[in-house]
Amino acid sequence: MIKKLLIFVLLVAPLLSSAQTLYETISSTKLGETREIKIQLPRNYEENTEKTYPVILVLDGDYLFEPMAGNVDYYSYWEDAPEMIVVGVNQSKSRMDDAYYEERNFLPADKGAAFFEFLGMELLQHLDNKYRTADFRVIAGHDYTANFINYYLLKPNPIFNGYINLSPDLAPPMADRITNALRKSETKKWLYLATGTDDIPQLKKGIEDLNSQLAALENDLVTYKFDNFENATHYSLVGKAIPAALESMFSVYRPISKKDYNELLLQTSVSSVEFLTDKYESINDLFGIQKKIRLSDFMAIHNAIEKTRRWDDYKGLSDLAYDNYPGTMLGTYFEARYEEETGNPKKAMRTYQNAYGQEKIAFLDTDFMLAKADAIKKDFGY
Known part of the structure; x- marks a missing residue:
């Protein structure tokens, strides 16, 4: 009976x-008229009552919602993307009318203009009123959408921050319009x-032409990523593109990453503490997440x-550690390393000793910290 109960718990x-x-x-x-939508709320949404979440709006929700929602849930589980609210708009019977544009100026018209306003003025307002949404919004579509x-x-003033273009069926002037808009973007x-x-x-010809323009774009405020997947069809590329888009945007x-570590942090001209501070300030500013x-x-x-021997950086790092992991040995260790490498061995020894009674963390425990203090005491005869 106990074994059966355990199996049930593991499954459920x-x-x-x-x-x-x-x-x-x-x-x-x-x-x-009425429209059907699907909404995936993050895990533990009900418990985290003070938390707000970015929104990903997915057109062609009949078939794009599930792969997008699954990838968002997976990436956020491993902390490779923030937790997000994913919203899919079903369009199986209306997508051509919804995305309709006039042949004269190639701008939304008739049902297309109404759908444009529905998403921007009604659906997003509904989501903001009913759910705890953050200001960061992404929209995704496939071919026509x-x-x-x-x-x-x-x-x-675009209402979306990110745009996921999956094999777009581009209107004739759209490549120039996108390029000009991103070139002028001030956010x-x-x-x-x-x-x-x-x-x-x-479709591929228009996409490659757009990529040629965007690859030459010079605007530090714009993050652009292009993929041309080997042996991928118009439909199979979606399964590869969605995770690639999430990795790029977030x-x-x-x-x-190893890339950031090797190419940025190991450069002595870069302050590693400033890099870390900027990284988490960006997470807060962009996604509304105090992480x-x-x-x-x-x-x-x-x-x-340790690699670059920029010992002064330990001072700022210790301050961040005290703020983020109070009561642990982390801040104490970084402070002691700072004193040790900047010519204050006696103060470093005492700082290591201060770790006694603090909570162990990572590779740091009482034996390790006291051994560091004893080594300094032995070397300098204190």
Whole structure:
């Protein structure tokens, strides 16, 4: 009986902590009809009552919602992206009308104009009123709807920060319009563009032309990523592009990577503490998340300081450690290393000794800290 109960718990527990998917029908004044949407709320959304979440709005929600929602849940579980609210708009019977643009000026018209206003003025307002949304918003689409999402980018103050273009069926002037909008952007923007070697030829030509323009773009506020997936068709590229888009757009949220460590932190011209501070300030400013600095990121900075011998950086690092991990040995260790390497061995010895009674963390425990103090005492005869 106990064994059966244990098996049941092991099977059910993951389901209890999984992300929630809700289904809603929204009445739209702009469209004069109702629309079905799917909403995935993050794990533990109900428990984290003070937390707000970025929003990813997914067009073609009939088939794009599930792969997007699954990837967001997976990446956020491993802290490679923030937890987010994913919203899919079902369009199986209306996508051509929804994304309609006029042939004269290639701008949304008729039902397309109404759908444009429905998303921006009604759906997002509904989400903001009902759920704990943050200001950071991303929109995604595929072929015809991927062209449509970029019309928001052309507005003076775009309501979306990120644009995931999955093999877009671009309107004739859209490449120039996107490039001009991003060139002039005075706020941070993210644009992801994907095609495949086996994509629809007429779409692929327009996508490659757009990439040529965006690759030459010079605006530090714009993060742009392009992928051309080998042997990927118009439909199979979606499964590869969604995780690639999330990795590109939320790179600042991820733990410090080997690339950042090798190319930035090991450069003596870069302050590793400033890098760490800027990283977490960006997470707060962009996503509205007051995130505690990861222990792994502290260790990456510690290793970089030891490699570059920028001992002064230990002072700022100890201050951050005291703030983020109070009561532990982390801040004490960094402070002691600072004193030890800047010509104050007696103060370093006493600082190591101060760790007695503090909580152990990472590789730091009482034996290690007291051994460091004893080594200094022996070397200098204190």
